Each structure stands twice: as structure tokens, then as C-alpha cells.
């Protein structure tokens with residue numbers, strides 16, 4: 001997209017470019033500029049980037065200039081050194097994201113604005129271009145690429161097996177989180193591994209079949225077909241994984257007397273897995289990289305089970321088609337301000353709760369934050385200024401934190417009392433948890449700030465990281481060093497005077513140290529006490545005895561000084577590391593509050609409602625929406641739809657809905673939206689609906705679309721049947737089952753028969769709450785046979801030459817597919833369309849006869865073969 005960075009289209013922008021923004025009258029600024037001014041006040045180096053479609057347009061900022069080649073040149077204010085360049089012509093935003101991440105990591109704040117209106121149209125109509133701030137990225141938050149990286153865990157896992165039971169332990173090596181649990185089946189274990197996506201899994205040598213199973217691309221019974229490509233395993237034959245050794249190792253590592261207090265005393269397999277993992281960490285030194293925090297235990301069955309297909313089909317963390325974050329549920333609801341909040345949200349979304357009390361505690365907090373805008377905004381404003389406390393603490397504990405890391409941690413810890421004071425205005429336990437900040441954290445923050453300068457250098461050897469007045473020896477050494485520096489500084493003037501050489505210069509380079517430079521034409525004026533050091537084309541370089549001595553003193557003093565500064569810094573870092581566990585506990589509370597503030601923000605802006613959670617099997621959604629599709633359509637374009645499921649004695653609601661409707665009418669969207677609303681409610685979020693009453697689900701199953709699994713050599717139909725079999729074998733009356741076009745991957749009658757029997761089994765045997773989207777209109781017959789089945793259809797309006805999709809779900813079955821119509825619209829040749837119509841008439845005739853036969857209406861002259869072929873409806 002052609003544009004020039006130097007011609008701003010927004011007059012405010014031009015004003016601000018030339019003026020001190022603080023002098024501008026705030027009420028004359030657009031809301032966007034007011035927001036920018038606020039950010040600018042907090043972060044003087046903030047950048048402002050405008051995004052137009054897929055490209056970004058222009059910016060202004062004092063520390064950034066535009067080069068002649070129209071490049072955005074970012075320079076560091078402190079060192080004056082260039083830190084990055086971005087070409088300004090047609091930068092796709094994914095490339096921009098990399099740069100903004102880099103800038104944010106370097107301590108800049110970046111304000112990204114979307115131009116929501118075409119500049120040319122606005123100019124023609126004499127209006128200002130409307131823009132809105134989409135993201136404010138401050139240190140501690142990152143752009144999509146960087147953000148995703150920072151918001152993902154970095155797990156290592158170990159598993160042990162005993163019969164059909166499994167022990168699982170994992171640790172996040174960037175935060176030190178250490179968790180162990182037990183799985184009662186291979187399926188449970190697989191689901192946990194898929195949720196965690198560990199980069200390495202340790203398997204004991206007595207489980208050779210596991211090695212095959214965990215190898216990507218190789219299918220084995222019970223294992224989801226698709227393991228992440230990053231997935232790898234290690235066979236650690238030398239790891240004993242024995243109970244006695246494991247216990248001892250855990251007690252030693254976590255410095256506790258008994259395992260009972262950790263909740264895993266009874267979980268022999270979990271303990272063995274933890275012991276094996278600990279041993280591996282010690283052997284490979286990975287354990288020293290991060291001090292592990294106290295071991296946690298959880299029960300897998302305490303959470304809603306989301307299998308691999310459901311995570312994929314509901315597009316929870318990434319989209320099905322492109323496998324990207326943008327367009328997923330997480331993308332639609334992630335308004336967290338910190339990376340640790342982002343990681344917590346990812347956990348919540350993949351582990352929705354089963355316990356109503358726990359869910360309601362989250363809903364209560366969101367309600368409070370929705371009702372009190374000031375409380376939420378104040379909390380978020382502070383949260384945005386916080387860095388990733390969890391990871392910084394991990395680094396402090398492992399001795400890898402840089403001075404900047406420590407200052408960032410100190411800044412964040414210093415904000416905790418203020419955060420607690422704001423949270424004190426709230427009532428919910430999540431906010432109360434922020435109030436009890438242990439005083440030691442404020443002490444640590446004070447200590448960091450008292451010792452380290454506000455902006456320490458990136459490289460330790462640059463020195464100058466410790467404040468003066470902290471250590472008398474350091475101050476003394478600095479004084480001596482500065483006297484020597486001063487002597488050097490005056491040397492040039494003194495030597496010019498002494499020698500009469502007016503262009504004499506004093507310089508320094510790494511190889512030769514300090515030198516006096518004289519041009520070739522003046523070498524005859526060089527005094528006798530000068531000794532030659534280096535000869536260049538146009539100059540000679542000299543030194544003197546005194547300069548040599550000073551140089552030795554300066555360099556040694558610099559080394560000593562740096563060492564002393566480093567020792568002081570390392571001492572402060574170690575002290576912070578000793579309190580890692582306390583800091584982590586607080587950071588978990590901060591992350592949870594961040595998630596809830598974000599969810600409350602989404603609820604306010606997207607107009608979500610608080611779901612009423614009940615123990616029954618009821619699912620009642622009034623005017624529900626798909627959170628992602630709704631967000632991607634212009635306001636008011638999404639057609640909300642209600643859903644009623646869960647038959648109870650007193651209520652005439654169906655357990656199974658047969659959903660029919662033409663292609664592209666919105667069946668899949670409706671199906672997914674019901675699943676997403678249920679999932680969102682159970683993770684503790686408000687939901688996109690006018691009202692919702694939701695019974696807890698133990699599992700959500702989905703079967704949407706069909707893809708070949710070439711890696712495992714499975715056909716479309718086999719994938720479909722495997723997934724369906726898994727659902728029928730595991731669904732319970734408390735499950736929610738979402739099926740999209742079962743039986744499409746095979747011959748029509750086989751497919752129809754399978755679809756019929758699957759629906760029948762779900763409704764009459766399992767009685768799971770099910771939505772069954774299908775193009776087989778014959779399935780509508782089920783509703784007249786089973787009283788817990790109902791027919792719904794997505795409506796369309798038929799005009800003479802086109803079909804209008806109303807996207808409205810209404811009771812009743814559709815009797816027309818409009819598939820041929822869709823083909824016509826897509827441009828199939830007229831002769832093909834005509835022929836298709838003829839063929840369809842024939843097929844319809846047969847189908848009617850078939851249904852007639854089932855109802856016992858014998859048509860005259862019907863051939864025997866027909867009745868045999870269509871006997872499938874007899875139960």
C-alpha cells in the first residue's frame with residue numbers, strides 16, 4: 001500500500017509532532033490521543049504506530065527518526081546506538097510485530113492504532129479519519145509473536161506406568177512450576193500431554209510401547225492421531241523411577257519432612273514420576289537453571305475433559321485452517337495485561353472447572369469488575385506496568401537475571417502494595433488475595449531500587465549499575481577512577497600546549513589502549529619522552545610513561561570496579577532468589593486477577609452475560625452468539641440464536657437436536673457457539689448471550705468436518721468413524737456432544753444409516769445432550785419416534801434468483817438443501833445444474849417411497865429391490 005510516512009493525515013498528529021504534547025489542551029484531543037498522552041506520560045519513550053489494513057502507516061516519536069530510504073530508525077536514547085530499522089513502505093503487520101516486540105523488550109512502550117475508516121473518503125467528506133487504539137504494549141506485554149512466546153509454558157514431563165495407571169510429573173523450566181498427578185487411563189494421560197505440549201517427555205525403559213506411541217506421526221491404539229510437531233521423547237533407562245528413591249529425592253529437593261503435606265503421599269505413581277523428573281533435571285543441570293517451586297498435585301478429573309478433536313474443532317487456542325492464534329477463542333477473549341496473566345488464561349481455557357463453587361467465585365469477581373469500571377480500570381492500569389514477575393523471579397533464583405531484569409522485578413514488586421490497596425475496594429476472594437502482600441516483597445523492592453540505578457546498562461562489563469553511597473569501597477574506587485579519567489580528559493589540552501601541536505588528539509582503542517595521535521606532518525615536533533606505539537598512513541600514535549601508568553591503573557580499576565559492582569548486584573539477586581516461593585505465590589494471585597480483569601473487560605465491551613450455573617442437565621442459552629464470528633463481523637451483523645437442551649421430568653427440552661439447513665446457513669457456527677458458551681462458562685467467564693442457564697458438563701465432544709490423516713494412513717471416513725466411536729464409548733448423560741455431518745465420508749445410504757443409528761444411540765442409550773447437524777433430512781423422522789429428540793433448522797429466504805441466509809435457528813426440519821442452488825451460485829455450467837435437478841427429482845422420489853414404506857404406506861407397483869434397499873429405517 002503506497003503511503004508516505006511524512007505526511008500525516010490527522011491534524012492532531014501534526015500538532016503533536018511539533019509541540020510538547022503536555023501543552024495541548026486535553027479536551028481538544030481525540031480520545032485516542034488522550035490515551036496516547038497518558039501512555040506517553042508514563043513511558044516517555046512511547047512509540048505511536050498506525051495500522052491501516054494489513055500495513056502500518058505512520059508514527060511519530062522523539063527517539064525514532066525516518067531515514068531517507070523511508071525507514072523507521074529506532075535508536076536508544078541512552079547510548080545513541082541504533083537498535084533497529086523498519087522499512088516504511090508497505091510493512092506487513094506480522095513483520096511490524098517482530099519489531100514492536102523488539103522495541104517493547106528494549107523498554108519502549110508501543111501504542112498500536114487501527115485506522116477504522118478510509119482516509120480518502122473521510123477527507124472527501126471533510127471529516128477527520130477515525131482511529132482507535134487497539135493495543136498498548138508496554139514493557140511486560142508483547143506483540144502477537146513475542147506475546148505468544150511469552151504466554152506459553154516451557155514444559156518438561158516424565159511419565160511412569162503401572163498396569164492401566166499412569167504417573168505424570170512436569171515442570172516449566174522458565175518459571176520453576178513443578179506439578180505431578182496421576183492418570184487412570186492412557187486416554188487421560190494423552191489428553192494431559194496434549195494440553196501441556198511438553199518439549200520433552202521422559203519415559204522409563206520398561207514401557208517400550210510408549211516410545212512408539214509418543215513418536216509423532218505414528219498411530220497407536222488410544223493415542224490421538226496428531227501430536228504437536230514439537231513433541232519429542234527421551235528414553236531414560238537409567239532413571240529408576242522407584243518409589244523409595246523418588247520420595248527421598250522429593251523430600252531433599254523441596255526441603256520438607258513428609259509428602260503428605262504436599263498432597264501426593266498416596267499417589268505412588270505421581271511420586272515416582274516426580275522423582276524421575278527430578279533426577280533427570282539434576283543430571284542434565286536443567287534443575288539448576290530454575291529453582292523449582294514447591295510441588296503441586298491436582299486431580300485430572302477435577303476439570304472438564306476436552307479431547308484433542310474438541311480443542312481443535314472449537315478453535316480454542318488456534319484456528320483449524322491456519323493453525324494460528326488470530327481467530328481462536330483465546331484471541332477473542334485475551335485482554336490480559338501481563339504475560340503471566342496470558343499464561344494463566346491459557347490454563348483456564350484448557351482446564352475449565354467442574355466445581356460450581358469454583359466457577360461462581362470467578363463469575364462473582366467478574367461481576368464486581370464489570371459493575372465497577374473504575375476498580376477494573378485502575379487495576380488494569382497498574383497491571384499494565386508490571387513485568388513478568390513469574391519468569392523474572394525464576395531468573396533471579398537461578399542467578400541468570402540481568403540487572404535490568406532485577407530492576408524490572410523491583411518496579412513490579414513496588415507496585416504490589418498499590419495494587420493491593422485498589423483491590424481492597426473489592427469483595428471477592430480473588431481480589432482479597434491481592435491485599436495480603438507479604439512485607440518482605442516491599443523490602444526487596446526497596447533494596448533493589450536502593451542498590452541498582454534506574455536504567456542499568458545491558459552489558460555487565462559496561463559497569464555503572466550500582467548507585468553511589470551504597471558501598472564505601474566502591475565510592476572510593478570510583479573517585480580514584482574518575483580522577484584518572486579526568487587526567488586523561490585534560491591530557492589532550494595539556495599536551496597540545498606543551499608540544500605546540502594544535503591538532504594533537506588523545507584516543508583509545510581496544511587493541512592498543514590509550515594513545516596520542518599526531519599527523520605525519522607534525523612528527524618532527526614530537527617531544528623525546530613520547531614512545532611510538534603504532535604507525536598509520538597519515539598519523540603516528542604515541543604513548544608516554546605517565547600515560548601508560550594511568551592506563552594500567554584505569555584498566556585495573558575498571559576491572560576491580562566491575563567485579564565489585566557485580567558482587568553487590570549478585571548479592572541482591574541471590575536475596576531475591578531466596579524469596580522466590582513467596583514472590584511466585586503473589587504472582588499467581590496477580591495473574592488470576594489479570595485474567596479476571598481481562599474477562600470483565602471483554603464482558604463489558606462485547607455485552608456478555610453472567611451464566612447461571614446449575615447442577616441439573618439444563619442448557620438454556622437465550623440469544624447466544626459465537627464469540628469469534630461475532631467479533632469479526634460488523635456490529636449487529638451476527639444473528640443471535642437460542643439453544644435448549646437437557647431433558648428433565650418437568651421440562652420438555654430435548655436431549656438431541658437434529659439441525660438441518662442449507663450449506664453455509666450457519667449450522668457449524670451454531671454448533672460451535674453452544675460448545676464455546678458452555679466452555680467459557682465453566683472456565684469462569686461471562687458468555688456471549690442475553691441470558692444463559694447452564695448445567696455442568698463433564699466433557700464436550702465434537703466431530704466437525706473430516707480431514708484425511710495422511711500421516712497415519714487413515715481415510716477421511718476412518719478418521720470420522722474413529723472419532724465417532726470415541727464419542728459413543730465415552731459420552732455420559734452429563735456430556736455435551738456436537739456432531740457435524742456424521743456419515744458424509746461414505747456412500748449415501750451407508751452414511752445415512754450410520755448417522756441414524758449414532759443419533760439414536762446418543763438419544764436413547766446415552767442420553768447425552770447432543771446437537772447433530774446434518775444434510776440427511778430423513779433424520780428428522782427420529783423426532784417422531786423418540787420423545788427426547790427435536791428438529792431445528794437454520795432458515796433461509798428464497799427469492800426468485802437467489803437465496804438469502806437468515807442464519808436464524810428455528811424449530812422444525814428443513815425439507816430442502818439448496819445444494820444445487822449453491823452450485824449454481826458457484827458457477828457450475830447450466831447443463832450440469834439442469835441435470836442435477838433431474839437426478840435430484842428421481843432420488844427424492846425414492847426417498848419418499850422409503851419413508852412411506854417405513855410408515856407402512858405401501859406404494860403400488862413398488863419393486864422388491866427398493867424396499868430391501870431402503871429398509872434401513874426399521875428399528
Ligand SMILES: Nc1ncnc2c1ncn2[C@@H]1O[C@H](COP(=O)(O)OP(=O)(O)OP(=O)(O)O)[C@@H](O)[C@H]1O
Pocket residue numbers: 629637638639640641661662663664665666667668669670807808
Ligand atoms: N448466526 C449468524 N449470524 C451471522 N452470520 C453467520 C451466523 N452463522 C453463520 N454465519 C456466517 O455464515 C457462514 C457459514 O456458516 P457455517 O459454516 O456455520 O454454515 P454451515 O451451515 O455449517 O455450512 P455447511 O453445511 O456448508 O458446512 C459463516 O462463515 C458465518 O460468517
